Amino acid sequence: MHMMCMMHMPCMMHVVSFGENEGDHVEDSTSAAHSGRIVGVLAVAGIVAALMQTLVVPLIGELPRLLHTSASNASWTVTATLLAGAVATPVIGRLGDLYGKRRMLLVCSVPLIAGSVVCALAGSVIPMIVGRGLQGVGMGMVPLGISALRELLPPQRLGSAIALISSSMGIGGALGLPVAAAVAENASWRALFWGSAALSALVAVLIWKLVPPTPAQASGRFDLVGALGLGTGLVCLLLGVSKGADWGWTSGTTLGLLAAALLVLMVWGWWELRSGDPLVDLRVTARPQVLLTNAASVVVGFAMYAQALIVPQLLQLPEATGYGLGQSMLAAGLWMAPSGLMMMAVSPLGARLSAARGPKVTLCAGSLVIALGYGSSTVLMGSAWGLMIVTCICSVGVALAYGTMPALIMSAVPPSETAAANGFNTLMRSIGTAVSAAVVGVVLAQMTTTLGGYTLPSEDGFRAGMLIGCGVAFLAALITLAIPVRPAASASRQVAPAEPKAASLT
Incomplete structure (x- = not known):
């Protein structure tokens, strides 16, 4: 009897062990599906928020007539979104640390919806500017979503999720142009804003239903x-x-x-x-890893935006110039759309590279790829296919670079300042894009040619703008090399506080 029991014991142990492993497997699968839903919702939220930036681009030429105003006044519909987003992002980040990121994500959806409705109903320029400013406030969703991942996901899924949501800004911007152009050409311009209101409302519902509550990480007053x-x-x-x-x-x-x-x-x-209780802890911001990552963010933001200003103009200028390609706004948007898809495809690869070599290597590689994209324009600028390749190469670099910045920031700041630090980093990118627009604008305004009585940027002006972008991207790589390398163990300890929360939520 004793021998028979001993003979059967391994089998029984095997059965018990098999049952436990099977249960673990089911639990892991459930956890993976749960994490996937969270990442999907936050990525969609980031893309919708980024869509607001390019929503009015196809309408810029028509807005003076539609709103009964001057061209200079109509340009405020773009400026208002930039200003509101830049001011609101660090403030919303700090509020996310104080009151919970999911709560502030839902709060951000309110101005997105309200701003879209105000724009859809606008009959003059003032309501349109107000509505566009409200839409800009919604840009705070992106750094909030990235910061929430630290609390909602297990560490092994954090890198790829951060990379995807970081890229959502570029994805939304690239895909927004052809979508907005198609709607503007085939339907009422007001349909653009009613559509954005519906998308924003959908995002709010998805966040409410699928993103778990996140506790406040910071204490004190605002x-x-x-x-x-x-x-x-x-x-x-x-x-x-x-x-x-x-x-x-x-x-x-x-x-x-x-x-x-x-x-x-x-x-x-x-x-x-x-x-x-500072809004931005400047002592933490002065840490070399945070300071240099923010400096690189300014420069990468500049490099990213330069080609986004130059390529659409080259595509749409008349062929009579000898270098313009005579494309419509819709066609130009479609030529640029693959760059957004490239960002979506490359972001997981960037996460793998960061896991294998560290985010510093990925940020440096991304900066060099952006420089390569600008450099390739010297031989590819003469055709729409060539410009599409240029934008795709640049977007690969932007996806690599943008996906690593939050990882570098979050590994250097305490959990109680995650959202505020990410919001400040997003602000640095916005400052880079604003400076890029100013510098490229000056270059194109100074280097001009005349055609049919109209003054247009010259081919040399566009090439100079591309070379500036190339040089700035190299500068980003040099700044990245100076970022101090953090030991892997130290970085993992920074992320470790998120692990119990992720387990309890799944």
């Missing part, structure tokens, strides 16, 4: 003085940079705004260093 100071300084800075070409770079208005920005931001920095 720094209202710091928020007002940062907002004032940023408005002065970005307004001076984005409107300097229209007002004149030596005009009193431009110089006054830039001087006010410098003064206000210096006083803001002094306040933040003295505050017990």
Whole structure:
């Protein structure tokens, strides 16, 4: 009897062991599916928020007539979104740390919906500008979503998820142009905004249903003085940079705004260093890894946006210029759409490279790929196919670079400052794009040619803009090389606090 029991014991142990493994497998599969839904919802939220940036681009030429205003006033429909997004993003990030990221994601959906409805009903330029500003506030969804991943996902899924959601800004921007152009050409312009309102409402429902609650990670009070100071300084800075070409770079208005920005931001920095609960912890921001990553973000933002300004113009300028390709707005958008798909496809590869070699290597590689894309324009600029290849190469580099910045930031800041630090990093990218628009605008305005009585940017101007983008991308790579390497164990300890929360939610 004893021998028979001993003979059967391994079999029984095997059965028990098999049952436990099978249960673990089912649990892992459920956890993976749950994580996948969270990542999918947050990626869609980021893409919808990014769509708002390019929504009015096909309408820019028609807005003065549609809104009974001047071209300069109509341009504020773009500027308002930039300003509102830049000011709101770091503020929303801090509120996410204080009150929970899921809650603030739902709060961000409100101005997206409201702004879209206001724009759809607008009959003059003022309501349109107000609505576009509200849409810009919704851009805070992207850094909030990235920060929420640290609490909602197990560490092994964090890298690829961060890369995908970081790329959603570029994906939404690239896909938004052809979609908006198609709707504008085949339906009422108001349909663009009703559609964006419906998408925003859908995102809010998906977040409500599928994203678990996230607890507050920080304590203390909200720094209202710091928020007002940062907002004032940023408005002065970005307004001076984005409107300097229209007002004149030596005009009193431009110089006054830039001087006010410098003064206000210096006083803001002094306040933040003295505050017990700062909006942005400048001491953490001054850590070499955070500081240099933010510096690289400014430069990569510049490099990313330069080609986005140049390529659409080359595609749409008349063939009579000798270098323009005579494409419609819709066709130009379709030629650029594959770049967004490339970002979506490459972001998981960037996560794997970061896991194998570290995010610093991926950021450097991404910067070099962007430089390669700009360099390839020297031989590919003469055809629509060539320009599509240029934008795809640049987008591969942007996907690699954008996917690593949040990882570098989050591994260097405490969990209580994750959203605020990511919001500040997103702000750095926005400053880079604003400076890029100003610099490229000056280059194209200075290097011109005349055709049929119209002054147009010259081919040499476009080539110069591309070479500037190439040089700036190389500069981003050099900055990246100076980022101190953190040991893998230290980085994992920074992410470790998210693990119990992820387990409890699944």
